[in-house]
Amino acid sequence: MIVLEHVSKTYPGNVQALKDINLNIKKGEFVFVVGPSGSGKTTLFKLLFKELDPTSGSIYINKKNLKKLRHKNVPKFRRGIGVVFQDFRLLKDRNVYENIAFAQQVVGVPNRKIRKNVMTMLELVGLSDKVKSKPSELSGGEQQRVALARALINNPPFLLADEPTGNLDPVNSWEIMKLLDAINKRGTTVVVVTHNKEIVERMQKRVVTLHEGSIVSDERKGGYIYA
Amino acid sequence: MHSLGYGLKQGFKSLFRNRLFTLASIGTIIASLFIFGIFYCILANFQSMFTEVETSVGVTVFFDEGTTEERILEIKSQLEQQDTVDKVEYTSAEQAWEDYKNRVFPQGDDDILTNLDQDNPLANSASLTVYLTDTADQQQLVDYINQIDDVREVNSSDTVAQSVTSLGHMISYVSMIIIIILVAVAIFLISNTVMIGITVRKDEIAIMKYLGATDFFVRAPFLVEGLLIGLIGSIIPLIAIYFLYDRGVAFITTRFATISALFNFMPVMDIFKVLVPASLAIGLGIGFIGSWFTLLKHVRV
Numbered sequence A: 001m002i003v004l005e006h007v008s009k010t011y012p013g014n015v016q017a018l019k020d021i022n023l024n025i026k027k028g029e030f031v032f033v034v035g036p037s038g039s040g041k042t043t044l045f046k047l048l049f050k051e052l053d054p055t056s057g058s059i060y061i062n063k064k065n066l067k068k069l070r071h072k073n074v075p076k077f078r079r080g081i082g083v084v085f086q087d088f089r090l091l092k093d094r095n096v097y098e099n100i101a102f103a104q105q106v107v108g109v110p111n112r113k114i115r116k117n118v119m120t121m122l123e124l125v126g127l128s129d130k131v132k133s134k135p136s137e138l139s140g141g142e143q144q145r146v147a148l149a150r151a152l153i154n155n156p157p158f159l160l161a162d163e164p165t166g167n168l169d170p171v172n173s174w175e176i177m178k179l180l181d182a183i184n185k186r187g188t189t190v191v192v193v194t195h196n197k198e199i200v201e202r203m204q205k206r207v208v209t210l211h212e213g214s215i216v217s218d219e220r221k222g223g224y225i226y227a
Numbered sequence B: 001m002h003s004l005g006y007g008l009k010q011g012f013k014s015l016f017r018n019r020l021f022t023l024a025s026i027g028t029i030i031a032s033l034f035i036f037g038i039f040y041c042i043l044a045n046f047q048s049m050f051t052e053v054e055t056s057v058g059v060t061v062f063f064d065e066g067t068t069e070e071r072i073l074e075i076k077s078q079l080e081q082q083d084t085v086d087k088v089e090y091t092s093a094e095q096a097w098e099d100y101k102n103r104v105f106p107q108g109d110d111d112i113l114t115n116l117d118q119d120n121p122l123a124n125s126a127s128l129t130v131y132l133t134d135t136a137d138q139q140q141l142v143d144y145i146n147q148i149d150d151v152r153e154v155n156s157s158d159t160v161a162q163s164v165t166s167l168g169h170m171i172s173y174v175s176m177i178i179i180i181i182l183v184a185v186a187i188f189l190i191s192n193t194v195m196i197g198i199t200v201r202k203d204e205i206a207i208m209k210y211l212g213a214t215d216f217f218v219r220a221p222f223l224v225e226g227l228l229i230g231l232i233g234s235i236i237p238l239i240a241i242y243f244l245y246d247r248g249v250a251f252i253t254t255r256f257a258t259i260s261a262l263f264n265f266m267p268v269m270d271i272f273k274v275l276v277p278a279s280l281a282i283g284l285g286i287g288f289i290g291s292w293f294t295l296l297k298h299v300r301v
Helices: A041-048 A071-079 A097-104 A112-126 A141-152 A170-185 A197-203 B001-017 B019-055 B069-080 B091-103 B111-119 B135-146 B160-199 B202-210 B215-255 B259-261 B270-298
Strands: A002-011 A015-025 A030-034 A056-060 A079-087 A156-161 A189-194 A206-211 A214-219 B060-064 B084-090 B127-132 B151-155
Touching: A002 A041, A015 A041, A015 A214, A015 B019, A030 A041, A030 A197, A041 A056, A041 A156, A041 A189, A071 B215, A079 A141, A097 A112, A097 A141, A112 A141, A156 B160, A170 A189, A170 A197, B001 B019, B001 B160, B001 B215, B019 B160, B019 B215, B019 B270, B060 B069, B060 B135, B069 B084, B069 B127, B084 B091, B091 B135, B111 B151, B127 B135, B160 B202, B160 B215, B160 B270, B202 B215, B215 B270
Parallel strands: A030 A189, A030 A206, A079 A156, A156 A189
Antiparallel strands: A002 A015, A002 A056, A206 A214, B060 B127, B060 B151, B084 B127
């Protein structure tokens, strides 16, 4: 599903963020990408999302070469990827319902269908009673669950999470991880970029470790190597 | 269709969200289109006056003593073949004398002069009056007529023709420059308004990008905002000019009887037939250019 071949990314000023990355993630996998700050995690995240293009090498997602993806087809490509961030990135002036519905408005789903879909998603993340709440009235864990609902409402085959538990306490972090696991079990491929050591060790999933722009280990059922 | 509705709604919202810049942009467009409208009213009336003057100002040609009527009519047809000539009127010596009598004694109390009919004092005053299609060509025609045989004198009023033309040109140049400057300022202000909107909604735009929004979807609200600013900015001066023109014309015709005696002001509807589409096109054009190019540069998914 996701294949990276000799991918390198150099930023202006000769800063090498990624060096010759080779990675293969199969459909339905759950993968942690770990590593210290500056190891290239965020760059990798942005490459997978075609927010950035690699300096060299190729990235294939669903057998499509991202390099050959034309600008006008980028939005459609992105609809196949759900994204979740450390800082939730909810629209602060809109309530829970509107935030999740927004993802469907963007792709042009008719309003009556949106209503039904949003309710289904809210049930899945356990926030059916918070429909009208503004993000500021929710806890961090609840906000991340709203973000997760928004990322998944368009049924993307691939979910990308950048430090999804970075702003959460251990209890809420674990709740989010359990949700991600449930989503993965429904068939969605999940990639989680994190440096939350406990969670990685507790989940016992595949772990790809980055260090200074290179993959230093790729464990099938691994723990966290770098502290 | 849904994204169009979304764009309209968000566009309206953001008009109010950055009120100050919206008002500044609308204000500048109002100013430029108001000046445009005023100058257009003046120019359109000027143009209509100009055509009146043009058709009434002609070149009068007199002939040497003893020139026969046949010769004069021959010259008449020669002149009629000129491209610059609209029409040529022939006034015979008898006609000139009749006209003169009517002018001096309009009541018909012309016994004194009737005695002279047999010995026409204006015997050599047969003339041709030449009307031009464009007064700008007058000098050229006068030179041409002067070199025709039997022509004694050519009377032309080139000062009137020339000052009318140059005043018209000056007014159009000055108004054009002012309008160009104001339009540039308006485009700059709209671009800024949209830029501020983009900055304020940076997070929202980033989120839309992650959710797979198309360029058009992200840009539409800003484009709507720019076009609305242009629309409001063109409607307000049109309304203002409509009332001002009515009042202004009424004021001038009552206060300055001499002016109204000279020529008729154009009806407001004739002016607006051109002014409404022109103002809307300029206003919406400013709105479109101001927002679209800013969006092309700064909003790309």
